[in-house]
Amino acid sequence: MPAPPANRPQESRSLTVLGLETSCDETAAAVVRLDPDGRAEVLSSIVASQHEAHRPFGGVVPEIAARSHVERIDAIAARALTEAGVGPEALDGVAATAGPGLIGGVMVGLSFAKAFALARGLPLVAVNHLEGHAVSARLTAPAPYPFLLLLVSGGHCQLLSVEGVGLCKRLGSTLDDAAGEAFDKIAKTLGLPYPGGPELERLARGGDAARFTLPRMLAGHKGCDFSFSGLKTAAARLAETCETDQDRADLAAAVQAAIAAQLAERTSVAMRSFAQAHEARLFVVAGGVAANALVRERLKATADQHGFTFLAPPLAYCTDNAAMIALAGAERLALGMTSGLDAAARPRWPLDEATAAASPLMSTGRKGAKA
Structure with missing residues (x-):
């Protein structure tokens, strides 16, 4: 997604966004409200862990993770809306992790977000999971750029x-x-x-x-x-x-x-x-x-x-969660940076794509850190 020419808010009203996170072994949904002054309020944050399912294998099994996301995401999203006290009609947009991460899990969350956005006539924001972590501290405290x-x-x-x-x-x-x-x-x-x-x-x-x-x-x-x-x-x-x-x-x-x-x-x-x-x-x-x-x-x-x-950020927002994805989506939505329904799920997605292309840390075909 292209970066904006300048980070100046185009919206002068509060934005309420449903966020979805399924990049690894947590199925998460959250509702975050972003005020025009940049202050965020977490209305709900639900994280369903899969630790018990993966513990016998000593690590995350991608197929098990993706299957669990499919089984849980509908109920988790509904619970996030209920605990936030808002209905779909009160939302201004839907944000979902589009990468990097386990591709099967990423596809589940992004596909759900696309369907939800299409059905409700809401804008979609495909969010880089790393950008979510980057803004996570802004959920509870002022963290002005840069x-x-x-x-x-x-x-x-x-x-x-x-x-x-x-x-x-x-x-x-x-x-x-x-x-x-x-x-x-x-x-x-x-x-x-x-x-x-x-x-x-x-x-x-x-x-x-x-x-x-x-x-x-x-x-x-x-x-x-x-x-x-x-x-x-x-x-x-x-x-x-x-x-x-x-x-x-x-x-x-x-x-x-x-x-x-x-x-x-x-x-x-x-x-x-x-x-x-x-x-x-x-x-x-x-x-x-x-x-x-x-x-x-x-x-x-x-x-x-x-x-x-x-x-x-507080410990609850250090690990994977959907509140950070909702906030990253709301900040982009405020700048008019939305995604099409053809937004792709990406197993690898560097935050600094120009540097990654000019100075790759991994040679072609090698596995390494997701970024």
Whole structure:
């Protein structure tokens, strides 16, 4: 979708939008009202998790996820409208994740949104899932553009300069695994249940992070890119030597500290770059890994060091949810940026498409981070 020539609201009234999110293993729907002054109000936010369905497999099974979305989305959307106290006639638009994500799940939510929009004569907004995370902090607190964003989750890890609605410049991204993926996969090698990230954090509370020495990836790297593959491999080998619960707790603590340290180091580089181009000093961290207490602590300290205001969404809006999709859709709708019923579901969809095309992080045909 093309970016607007300028981020000036074209609507001078409040907009109420139904948002739908089905990019992975949460079926979510929400209703958000956006006031003309940019203040958002979450009228409802429903998230139906599929953790129990995927737990026996130790990770998300795409076919199971898509099937569950089909079975649940109608009821979840109806519940979101009921809890918001609004009917379809009160909506100004429908927003749905159109990518990136598991293509089967993305197709379910986007198809439902198209049908709903067509039946009710409402505009459709196809939203980039990453843009949803980018605006998630704006659901509950002022976060004026521009700001520096660290988007860190199970499928994504990147630093972005967010200039306005749909205007993002990539400063750095992971060269292999995302931070959340590293958390989950290392947790699996430690015998922890799915989803592994929160379980590893709980285990790490009783551990000694200094006991194990882990590799410092991209040591000396002067850019803003990340790498977690080597850390993941080293931790997996060390996990084989763990014999006691204390051994596993110590390794979990070391892994968590190593991931938090790399996130802080790269963010520090990005802050120096951002400060050269902007007077604004707002740093936003979003995505599922933003719920990790140590990660937040390290990033908050880094922001303080560089004179940035630190902002993270409430924990409920760190992980995948539809409120962020509804808000991203409402901000686009306010600028007249709508989508046709031919909007495509996309398994990969970078926020900064120009940089992704000019400087791809993955060679053609290689699998890697969704972004």
